[in-house]
Amino acid sequence: xxxxxxxxxxxxxxxxxxxxxxxxxxxSMFDYFLWYKKYPAxxxxxxxxxxxxxxxxxxxxxxxxxxxxxxxxSLHIVPSQPGDSAVYFCAASENGGSQGNLIxxxxxxxxxxx
Amino acid sequence: DTGVSQNPxxxxxxxxxxxTFRCDPISEHNRLYWYRQTLGxxxxxxxxxxxxxxxxxxxxxxxxxxAERPKGSFSTLEIQRTEQGDSAMYLCASxxxxxxxxxxxxxxxxx
Numbered sequence: 174x175x176x177x178x179x180x181x182x183x184x185x186x187x188x189x190x191x192x193x194x195x196x197x198x199x200x201s202m203f204d205y206f207l208w209y210k211k212y213p214a215x216x217x218x219x220x221x222x223x224x225x226x227x228x229x230x231x232x233x234x235x236x237x238x239x240x241x242x243x244x245x246x247s248l249h250i251v252p253s254q255p256g257d258s259a260v261y262f263c264a265a266s267e268n269g270g271s272q273g274n275l276i277x278x279x280x281x282x283x284x285x286x287x
Numbered sequence: 288d289t290g291v292s293q294n295p296x297x298x299x300x301x302x303x304x305x306x307t308f309r310c311d312p313i314s315e316h317n318r319l320y321w322y323r324q325t326l327g328x329x330x331x332x333x334x335x336x337x338x339x340x341x342x343x344x345x346x347x348x349x350x351x352x353x354a355e356r357p358k359g360s361f362s363t364l365e366i367q368r369t370e371q372g373d374s375a376m377y378l379c380a381s382x383x384x385x386x387x388x389x390x391x392x393x394x395x396x397x398x
Contacts, residue, residue, distance in 0.1 A: 274343065275330075
């Protein structure tokens, strides 16, 4: 039973356009959500997070939206750059972002074409 | 702050052998996590330390797996009697107030 689902294995967008990566979850106890980016042969790198008390968090080109009623979150990257090409993982936690374990989705591979 | 360091980066071992991986966390982080990632999957939680205390273990962590964190600093993950299904990337992360920092991982190949 997958508690965090990323249903799109891959996404291709043109440089300068918006990239939208989606994530759904099933566990209503999750209260903290994170996005990580992973390049080949490297560990995941933290991108942005959001607490369940918010519905939006923005950091530069990255914005995460949370819709608790739909148990859905999305990561928007605007504008997309070729260096954004990587695998993006959505993750969730029941204990806030600083404790306990994270449950990860399977990832979405983003390709940004020049 | 030199980040989370994992050694070795790669390990090839024969089935049935024991292997040990090391993780050096960010020095001021008192939480340390081990995850495993296989091809096409996201990282899966294995175990978690708060200082030297192992607070949580996943059911993925079979009896052949053992993790330690003596003195609350570096951690080791040992796999005994390796099986081909153990082939994966083993990721270590350390946690501060605002979330995790992952190391680059140890890629284990069991032949």
